[in-house]
Amino acid sequence: MDKKIKMRAEGVNFFYGRTQALKNVDILIHANQVTALIGPSGCGKSTFIRLFNRMNELVPDTSLSGNIYLDDLEINSAQIDPVEIRKRVGMVFQKPNPFPKSIFDNISYGLRVNGVRDANSIEERVEASLKKAAIWDEVKNRLNDSALKLSGGQQQRLCIARCLAVDTEVILFDEPCASLDPISTAKIEELILELKKDYTIVIVTHNMQQAARVSDYTGFFLLGELIEFGKTQDIFTAPQDKRTEAYITGRFG
Amino acid sequence: MKEKLYKLIFMVLAFASLIFLLGIVFILFKESLPIFSKVNIGKFIFGRFWYPTYSPPEFGILPLILASAWVTFGAILVCVPLGVGSALYLNELAGPRQRAILKPLVELLASVPSVVFGFFGMVIVTPFLQKIFNLPTGLTAFNASLVLGVMATPTVCSIAEDALNYVPKSFREASFALGADRWQTLIQVVIPAAGSGISTAIILGMSRAIGETMTVLMVAGGAAVIPHTFLEPVRPMTAAIAAEMGEAPVGSSHYHALFAIALILFLVTFIFNIIAEIVSRRFRIKLGLSG
Ligand SMILES: Nc1ncnc2c1ncn2[C@@H]1O[C@H](COP(=O)(O)OP(=O)(O)OP(=O)(O)O)[C@@H](O)[C@H]1O
Numbered sequence: 133m134d135k136k137i138k139m140r141a142e143g144v145n146f147f148y149g150r151t152q153a154l155k156n157v158d159i160l161i162h163a164n165q166v167t168a169l170i171g172p173s174g175c176g177k178s179t180f181i182r183l184f185n186r187m188n189e190l191v192p193d194t195s196l197s198g199n200i201y202l203d204d205l206e207i208n209s210a211q212i213d214p215v216e217i218r219k220r221v222g223m224v225f226q227k228p229n230p231f232p233k234s235i236f237d238n239i240s241y242g243l244r245v246n247g248v249r250d251a252n253s254i255e256e257r258v259e260a261s262l263k264k265a266a267i268w269d270e271v272k273n274r275l276n277d278s279a280l281k282l283s284g285g286q287q288q289r290l291c292i293a294r295c296l297a298v299d300t301e302v303i304l305f306d307e308p309c310a311s312l313d314p315i316s317t318a319k320i321e322e323l324i325l326e327l328k329k330d331y332t333i334v335i336v337t338h339n340m341q342q343a344a345r346v347s348d349y350t351g352f353f354l355l356g357e358l359i360e361f362g363k364t365q366d367i368f369t370a371p372q373d374k375r376t377e378a379y380i381t382g383r384f385g
Numbered sequence: 386m387k388e389k390l391y392k393l394i395f396m397v398l399a400f401a402s403l404i405f406l407l408g409i410v411f412i413l414f415k416e417s418l419p420i421f422s423k424v425n426i427g428k429f430i431f432g433r434f435w436y437p438t439y440s441p442p443e444f445g446i447l448p449l450i451l452a453s454a455w456v457t458f459g460a461i462l463v464c465v466p467l468g469v470g471s472a473l474y475l476n477e478l479a480g481p482r483q484r485a486i487l488k489p490l491v492e493l494l495a496s497v498p499s500v501v502f503g504f505f506g507m508v509i510v511t512p513f514l515q516k517i518f519n520l521p522t523g524l525t526a527f528n529a530s531l532v533l534g535v536m537a538t539p540t541v542c543s544i545a546e547d548a549l550n551y552v553p554k555s556f557r558e559a560s561f562a563l564g565a566d567r568w569q570t571l572i573q574v575v576i577p578a579a580g581s582g583i584s585t586a587i588i589l590g591m592s593r594a595i596g597e598t599m600t601v602l603m604v605a606g607g608a609a610v611i612p613h614t615f616l617e618p619v620r621p622m623t624a625a626i627a628a629e630m631g632e633a634p635v636g637s638s639h640y641h642a643l644f645a646i647a648l649i650l651f652l653v654t655f656i657f658n659i660i661a662e663i664v665s666r667r668f669r670i671k672l673g674l675s676g
Pocket residue numbers: 148153171172173174175176177178179180191
């Protein structure tokens with residue numbers, strides 16, 4: 133591989149209680165590329181993507197083996213604070229989840245917990261991230277309104293802006309368009325392509341066309357295993373595994 | 386036909402409590418109005434002397450109102466930190482197993498009869514207070530505040546914990562995903578989101594403390610005098626009604642005055658409960674839970 137590797141999973145197994153949700157997964161996440169994770173419902177995509185920012189620790193009674201690296205840092209080693217990892221690896225969730233605060237505060241909150249104190253620079257960065265997330269024009273006159281008054285698509289773009297504001301290196305998207313209409317979806321896809329310049333992106337999606345449109349690499353999961361991983365083009369035109377082929381041509385799942 | 390009958394039966398049952406409420410209000414008004422032909426309402430509420438059995442009697446309930454206010458305020462100082470603190474512990478720090486044991490235990494505390502709390506206050510708190518503050522009697526506003534505060538704690542804890550629980554997991558996840566730590570998430574996301582739910586808990590705890598009778602009858606000391614410190618015996622409104630109703634001749638001014646106190650108590654708790662209801666409804670709307 134010629135490109136730089138931003139994140140890497142090696143021999144990852146994950147359990148909810150005694151149920152194994154991931155089996156021996158290895159993957160390379162290329163820097164400044166979009167990596168799509170696809171697969172039928174319940175195959176472990178969300179579980180997997182949430183390992184990259186140590187989100188699964190919030191779920192009680194789980195266990196993990198194997199290694200996950202951010203650059204050359206093993207993110208699960210004992211001396212690493214998950215908070216530090218999450219400052220570098222952001223996440224946008226399937227369901228838009230703005231805080232019950234104003235639009236402005238939704239974004240300034242992330243800045244403040246990341247140590248930005250100066251009111252002017254907070255204001256600037258709120259504006260910049262709203263612009264980056266292509267929602268500035270829709271909200272610039274109502275920054276003090278509750279974020280919960282926005283439409284679903286606007287809320288999701290606000291959540292993206294919130295994530296952009298804190299200057300992460302990687303952004304994880306877990307089905308960011310699942311609850312959105314086609315226009316909002318198109319906006320977010322456009323945005324993802326735009327963000328690739330500055331960020332490394334991992335996106336879970338159920339939508340084959342979306343994976344084909346936005347991603348450079350694709351991984352296909354089935355029952356907790358990563359069945360096939362490679363350049364999106366190759367996966368979609370010449371899958372090596374029968375199961376991958378069956379899935380992307382819509383013959384099951 | 387049969388269906389109509391069932392519908393009727395359930396409707397009657399459903400309206401029964403409304404009818405009881407209206408009946409109580411009606412009787413409270415009817416039995417308390419006569420006193421106001423003898424004492425004007427301002428003098429009744431702000432009068433400094435409660436000598437209902439002297440001749441001529443004095444019907445000023447300010448000492449009783451202040452006693453209720455002091456005792457309730459003191460109880461708040463006890464039950465808010467205890468109740469909200471334990472709710473935060475249960476919700477944020479205790480693991481699911483610990484929580485599964487502790488929460489029912491806290492709620493069990495709410496089912497201890499108030500006379501047991503009163504008894505506890507009399508035999509344990511009273512001598513203790515008397516000793517450390519060197520008082521003539523340990524039966525004081527302070528004592529009543531402590532015991533009432535402990536009594537109201539389960540109410541506050543349980544409702545506050547529910548409020549914290551209602552805060553969607555997605556808010557916490559969003560906060561953690563931004564690189565916030567547990568403390569920041571709690572203080573800046575979870576507590577503000579649960580804020581009006583927690584206020585509801587506090588208001589209901591207050592209304593529990595204000596309306597409590599048996600305990601204050603047993604430990605507040607019973608002196609119908611305007612209190613100057615927490616370490617004096619007092620007679621809250623509920624205690625006055627319970628202690629005096631038996632000896633007030635039916636139809637006497639004293640009798641009507643006690644009803645008037647009950648009416649005021651009723652209105653105060655009624656207002657508290659309405660405020661609690663409004664606040665909690667706003668909370669649900671704020672979290673997008675429903676109207
Ligand atoms: N909190 C949890 N506790 C126990 N089991 C869980 C939990 N979350 C997920 N699982 C299980 O782990 C497996 C993988 O779930 P996961 O959510 O990762 O799938 P997914 O590929 O994201 O599915 P979807 O496409 O429906 O979002 C499923 O069998 C699921 O039931």
